[in-house]
Amino acid sequence: MKKKALLWVAGLAATTGGALGLTDNETKVRAAENKIISQSANTSPEVGTTSSREPFAESVDVSMSADKSLQVTEGFHLGSTSISGISTPGGEVSIKYLYDANYIAKVTVDDQGRWQAIIPKLAVGDCLLLEDYTIAPTNGGIPASAIYQLWPSKLTESNFDLATTNTTTVTGSGGYPGVEVEVTFSVKVGNQVRPMKSSGIVDQDGNFEVPIVKQATGYALNVQQKWNGTVFGIDGSHGVMNFYVKVVEGIEKPTVDKVSSKETKVTGRGKQGAKVRVQASGQEIGTATVGQNGVFEVTIPAQKMGNELQITQEEDKDVSESTKVIVEQEVPEVTSELKEGMTTISGTASPGADVAVWTGAVAPVANVKSDVITGQWTATVPALIGGNSVQVSASLGLNQIKSSIRYGIELGSITELRAIIAGERVKVTGKGSPGATLNVKAGGNFVGTTTVDNTGKFELLIRRTIEGEKLSVSQTKNGMNSIVSETLVLKGIDAPNNIDIVTASSTEVSGKGKPGATVSIKVNGQEIGTGQVNNDGNFEVTIPKQAEGTKLSITQKEGEDESASVVVTVISAQLTKPTIDDYYVSAAYIRGTAPAGAVRVTLIIDGKVTKIGSINADGKYAIYANDIAALKVAGTNFEIAVTDVHGQRSEVASGTVKGLSNLMVNPYRAGQANITGAVEKNVERIAVYDKAGTILRYGQINADGTFRIYVSGFAAMQVVGDNFTVRALNSTGIIAQATATILP
Template sequence: MKKNIIQTTLIIGMTISSMEGVLWLSSEAPPVKAAENVIPLNQSNATLFTSMKTDALYVNITSPLKAWKQSISGKANPGTKIQLFIDGQSIVTKYAGDDTIWTVKGLYLREGQKIKIKATLGAEMLETEEYVVGMGAPIFINDLNNNSTKVTGYGSEGSRVSVKTSSGSEIGFATASTGGLFEITIPKQPAGSKLLISQARAGEESEATEVEVVEAKDILAPVITSGFYKGSTKISGKATPKSIVRMHITRETGGGASNTISYSVSTNDSGNWELSVQELKVGDVVDTSSSLGGVSASNESITVAPDQVSNVNRVTSNSTKVIGKGTPGATAQVWVKEVGMLTQVGTQLIGSDGTFQVTIPKQAGGTKLYVYQEENKTLSNHVEVNVVQGLDKPTNINSLDNNSTKVTGSGAAGAIISVKANGKEIANGLVANDGRFEVAIPKQTIGTKLFISQVTYGDESEAVIVSVDGQLLAPTILDYYMGSAYIRGTVPAGAVKVILTINDQVVRIGNVDSNGNYSVYVNDLEALKHVGVSFGIAAQDVNNGLSEVTRGEVKEFPAPQVAVYKVGQTYITGTAAEGTSRIAVHDEAGVLYRVGQVNENGTFRIYVSGVEAFQRVGSNFVVKATNASGTKITETKGTVLPK
């Protein structure tokens, strides 16, 4: 399909004349030749240039100054410096060649822009007045064939766009909307005919775009074969040979707004095409279409996706993590297909190092996992992971009690057996080639739960849970004396409580400290206020298992044992019975000298320095001990001995 722009010659007054479509600026205008299709300029256009009086320097513009033109060209003396100004800004500087031609490319003129040229050659200079860019011919006209009934494209906002035949007959018109888009309904035209599309507004009429109507034929929508990925700046593919491929890339700019950039290219004889585009970003929406002979074919919109995740780990039926690498800041997602539907089973934000560990529930062997990453609200293509059957639990585990020092059983040859207690590994060992293993462990308390699993190539089986059996050893009982507030003693490892019984009836429960010591408060039990009464203490573990009962009896509160005291010593020392609450020294008549201190280990001391009686050899004294309830006092006599 051919599209030609019919250009008209601008004629500028004053010192400017036109010859074959050329704008001249010189001190002496060249001869004017007759020109066809000449449109007289209005008064504002007639003041485009200002002449500097010189016999040598000249400059002219040979290209029309119309909207959407992408270059300005002209002629000047060879070597003349040409400086282009647009809207008062110096855009570029060029020099006229030996052939007198100068050209500025890479422009995209807009209607209403102000153009000025400054020409300099040696000491000579010419400068134009500003010229306003006029209305251009309509652009982006759709391909037309003998079945077409619509003409679409872009023009100047508010202009009247007209479609005429080559004979000048108007067959349709419309007003360009806000933004310049127009659509004109026309009757079908024969193949080979030519249509002229122009626009007019406020007395100004543009050039015309010429479109040839071609024979309708089927074409293929373009296929992208490479370059469609984040960061790409070139996209290529295949389409019908000689067709026009169009691409629109839409990108969100925030706040619900978006921006669209359009590209087009012709395919070669083999149907190959390539476009240089803005660097693609995740979330960009790309629309492609092709046209030939007035027939168009388009594709559904496609979105630039994030890169696929990589380095995804092997996942087994024992796995609870999916590990891999992705784009920092994106979100890793793991999905499972269930009853024909994908269900998300785990997600995690990818860290700054690009790694992720998504926690998932255990999946059955044979399940397919689909691992994506989401960036800019767009999912990547998935990586498919097949869940393989993991290691089975170890088998044939031996029974364990509180005296056991090894775990034995069967596993996978070469696997590592791991034994854990309270969440920590306490031992491990290798499964032999015959599938048997023996792992040494420290003795465990009764009721401890051991978790025994096997591991190979990062796959850890489910654990076999074994409880440590056995009976607690019997507790010990310190001598209990009538009137003491507590029954005390020690328990074996694994015991958490003690139970006090009297006449085989549970009377009270006592606590065990972290060192294995226990105490049971009994000062309020009437039954234990009599010498000779029997009682029992049993230890209990976390599983409520009981030890054998240790028997004890209420003993007479004994007199304190007093160490030898020699004249002049600072303290009277000795030991007192469990439950002694007060220790004191008196004279033989019962007069109190001093009260002492009883330590936790039963030793005592009484400060007697300065007491006159203890400075004489042969003086007698009495040490009295009082039980916890204050109901019993026992005594021991002593004599001051020489040093």
């Protein structure tokens, strides 16, 4: 059983300011210190029969006069009522308690110099003074004397456990039951540092605890020991009556990672081998040991948002300060698959949170609320684009927003993959992710690449003609890779091609195929029409009128060899071709207007899809082209086409890269107020630049095409021999420029 402790401050009221280092003028006592002060002393220890230790020994301390003629030789021990010894023959030994005037015994020394006295039963703490005045006349009036003391075994610094800057209870072992251990330490009261004393009683097992407040590194705790209120030291009631226990630097508090309401683990860094404890509301909820890498992981029950966790680490009996962590809002997660074409995303967040979903655009594409109990949520989004990313955020109010990591959208699998021998080459066809780069390998070797067009289709010819050879095909887009699809090279028939638009009023489907082949048209697996390809390679198949949006699957068959299907979507009417604004060699964007119903715009150069652009809500489109070398050459032809939601392409619009327009600059002499000249009528602005290319000023363009730019006051326009540049611009960028020299 541990003994209660007593804390007191000499000369102070029963309030203190806490440990050293607290703020000045502090008038309240820490709760922990109040608890210490309120404890009382129990000074009636008894060694129980269940004690785990051996009986505790008492120590006998002796002080004698210089001649040492008076001594106790037997009987001075705990419980004794008789002591005997030696002194001067014929003398008289007087015995009394030290510092007491009354004698408890007087006995005569026999002629052999021996004596014996009956005394009260000896107890721990008794100090007897023995005197014999026989030698006083010949010893300058000084009698023979001796002091015999019976004290508990003494504590030393070695009996104390390590005291650190984290210590709030000084502990130790090996003490004598009932001894009061008193420790003096420092506290700050207001703006003063004062000593404070605290004590504890050694229990029946020899252990003791003394409450203190935390002390600074290097501070020496002053320790005294008392028996029945009397201080005794290493030599009993005299000599050095105290010793010191030095405070050393304690174990630091652990570093703890953030904890959310969903998590069941607390992680962080601490001292290798230290034990980490996690508490919530004063209750321990988990422990772990710091690993060799300094990292710990404590399993705990999930906590409510806003709860405070206190995390400490301890080594031996040294317990660090606690690191306090507030349980945060749960970080939202996406738990569903993210594959190209999907329109539903689901995940988890804090219950009742407002969840916003981004799939690549600047603004969120969906806003939903998580379930108030489970935190689960589901959002409907536009079809996911492979290679883009998904991110969600969850909000529980002002400054309570958490964002997820970014999740990549998987590219869809390659479908309708076929490899058909066509003459001396193999034609590889199929469907993939629009804009993705397609790579084909045979036997682990790269054999071909192409770009999937904006309708999701691809076709390329490779120099392989071995029937039965295995090809591996993959696609890459925005750093995302699809799974590898495989197909065997077959000797087969190509799919029908050049199929005309099919509208809701159409009763025929026409296109091109292999002469003599049979063309089949199906809807949802049901055949709705067949026809024969004529000798010219053309076919026309009669079908019933189909509703807009119906998908027609068209194949051709020759003998047992049936081609891959071509899927055509029935539309209300074919999209008209887009318009193209004038495009000059120095322009950054190709701009124009798309017809109603268009959702995607495509740039085609030399028959190849080069770039895919976006269409604004007002029908305007822009395709960045400043990085395309071919479009930096005047006279280069290009094409623009758009597609609808069904992938049906419009008529193709053709454009040509225009050279810079004519621009004439009249001779300019230093000191002139204006630069003048003439431009073509499609110019919207005119500007002058100094020789370093820095714009100086915009000018005025007149209705007849002449212009003037006021440059008076510009030092750069006054240096004879320097060059300057005049540039004509419109909404597409620079369309003309001319460089001239400043004349004298």
